[in-house]
Amino acid sequence: MTVDDKLICDIVNSDIDNTSFSYFVHHLRAKSYTPPISNLSESKLSILIECRYFPFTPDYYAKIHNKSSTISLEYLAKNQEAFIESIESIAIDSALFEDLILSEEITLTTKSKLISLFSKSLMNSSIALYLVTSSFPFTISTFNLVWPLLDPAVQKQFFLKHLDILDIDDFCRIFKQLSSFYPNLCDRTSRHTVKLPTSSENRRLASRLKEVGYISSFDDFEKDRSIRLRIRPIKQ
Structure with a gap:
């Protein structure tokens, strides 16, 4: 009125x-x-x-x-x-940027726009950790922005959560950086088999690696509860 x-x-x-x-x-x-x-x-x-x-x-x-x-x-x-x-x-300074990204009142659309405009200069580890534990819709660009700010254990879980946006080159780079979790997976110089413990996460990983052509096939072995991945070598 x-x-x-x-x-x-x-x-x-x-x-x-x-x-x-x-x-x-x-x-x-x-x-x-x-x-x-x-x-x-x-x-x-x-x-x-x-x-x-x-x-x-x-x-x-x-x-x-x-x-x-x-x-x-x-x-x-x-x-x-x-x-x-x-x-x-x-x-927009670093304090305001962090307040906006961490606010539950700011929509994902607004956060995505802010990140596209300011993340290269204002992103920090607190924001990165918040984003990876939220429902923020990552692209490979934003994935790569937050990746260096995470510790290896968080990187591993973040990686497994976003397999669908990664391609063959991304996997090669990530396996080198996470070699303590995935020994021998970064070696693509020759055809060989790599064993991973049987788990739903590793099965999803194997499926995505086959989809992008990083491996030629994989099989579950109940005897030792492992998944065996056959690495497809890089063509010289």
């Missing part, structure tokens, strides 16, 4: 509790009055952002950020499409 500006001004400047304030500003809109950010308490500012009382502009973001970095993150989360459209006018 649109009401007289003075009524909204009086409500904003009153001492009413946050619950009542939230009720009024969710149901009443001023004709043209916009509350001055500098005069608002942080709790009232947060409520006004929640009900989208402020349009998204880089100027409003700067004013809100000066008031509270936490509330400015809420403002970005509430206006993600407009934020991305104005991204060149927003200063």
